[in-house]
Amino acid sequence: MKKIKRVLFLVLVLALTFTFITPGSNTKAAEIKSNPLESPESYIDYLNQFKKQTQTQTRTFSTNTTDTDDENVDEIIDQFSQLSSEKQELFLDILSNTELMALVYAGESDELGEYAEYIQWTESDEPPLISTFASTKTKTISHTGTLGVLGVPITKYKITGKYNYTSSGATSALSTKGEVVYHYNPTIATDLTYYGGYINNKKYYGEVTFYYKVGVGSLGIVQIGNVYLKVSGNHLGKLSGSIKTSVKK
Numbered sequence: 634m635k636k637i638k639r640v641l642f643l644v645l646v647l648a649l650t651f652t653f654i655t656p657g658s659n660t661k662a663a664e665i666k667s668n669p670l671e672s673p674e675s676y677i678d679y680l681n682q683f684k685k686q687t688q689t690q691t692r693t694f695s696t697n698t699t700d701t702d703d704e705n706v707d708e709i710i711d712q713f714s715q716l717s718s719e720k721q722e723l724f725l726d727i728l729s730n731t732e733l734m735a736l737v738y739a740g741e742s743d744e745l746g747e748y749a750e751y752i753q754w755t756e757s758d759e760p761p762l763i764s765t766f767a768s769t770k771t772k773t774i775s776h777t778g779t780l781g782v783l784g785v786p787i788t789k790y791k792i793t794g795k796y797n798y799t800s801s802g803a804t805s806a807l808s809t810k811g812e813v814v815y816h817y818n819p820t821i822a823t824d825l826t827y828y829g830g831y832i833n834n835k836k837y838y839g840e841v842t843f844y845y846k847v848g849v850g851s852l853g854i855v856q857i858g859n860v861y862l863k864v865s866g867n868h869l870g871k872l873s874g875s876i877k878t879s880v881k882k
Contacts, residue, residue: 669819670729673713673721680710680817705789705815712785724783727751731847734820735857737780738845740878755779756876771797771807774837776864776874777814788823789814790876792862794830794839802835802867811841811862822846823860836872839864845878 669679683706716724727733727748736744737752745752757777773795780788791814795807809830816823827842843860858880865872 670725673718673725676725677710677713679819680706680713683817705786709785709787709815709817716783716785720783723751724785727782728787728818728820731820734818735847738821738860738878739858739880741880751783753781754876754878755781756874769797770799771795772803772837772866772868772870774839774864774866774871774874776862776871776876778860778862778876780818786815787817788821789816790841790843790860790862792828792839792841792864792874794837794864794866796830796832796837796866798837798868800868803832803837804835806830806832806837806839809839809841811843813843820847826859836865836867 667675669675713721713724733745733748736742740754742749742752755778757779773793775791775793777789777791779786779790791810791812793808793810793812795809796803797805797807807830809828811825811828813823813825823843823845825841826844828840830837830839832838841862843862844856845858845860846856858878861877861879862875864874
């Protein structure tokens with residue numbers, strides 16, 4: 634908590650004009666003149682900007698990096714629009730509270746006070762994909778973590794691992810990918826910093842790490858902490874998956 638307050642104080646001292654993160658080729662900070670959290674209409678306009686980009690914030694990272702189109706904007710707009718006017722204002726107040734969002738991404742839910750009931754991390758996975766070519770068999774497993782405010786998802790992370798296997802277990806790691814599936818929070822910048830996979834005791838283990846930074850214009854370079862996703866599997870498929878957040882030491 635002290636670490637977060639110290640960094641945020643530094644940001645506020647340095648920031649003469651408060652600016653926000655906007656859609657672009659990745660989730661790093663960019664300055665704009667308007668405040669996307671000023672009103673429900675301005676937030677919807679902010680979301681609509683993602684559909685106008687040839688390259689969106691969604692990025693997949695691996696040895697072969699590719700960009701994918703964002704297909705979630707309309708659904709997010711619909712969910713946000715279904716909130717009452719009072720809850721829409723509460724939603725915007727929560728995202729506008731930089732210290733609160735830093736606590737959320739740091740996993741310090743006990744410090745959220747009255748806001749704790751409105752903010753949730755949820756986890757899910759997808760059925761494993763199985764491929765068989767001649768004598769080589771591969772499995773693809775994944776795990777996701779989604780941050781939601783008042784039931785509206787704003788940030789989704791995903792890890793995907795692919796490995797070879799035989800009837801006795803996993804034999805070799807083929808690829809590990811980390812993805813910011815979508816990110817609709819203009820107060821926080823986030824992107825991948827690490828990905829890797831390995832085999833141990835006939836099991837595949839994949840790990841990815843994302844940074845998160847305070848999104849105050851060009852001062853978004855001030856890193857608060859990290860988000861970690863893990864997934865493991867063997868010849869039977871996925872064994873486990875997890876998401877964890879932490880404050881940068």
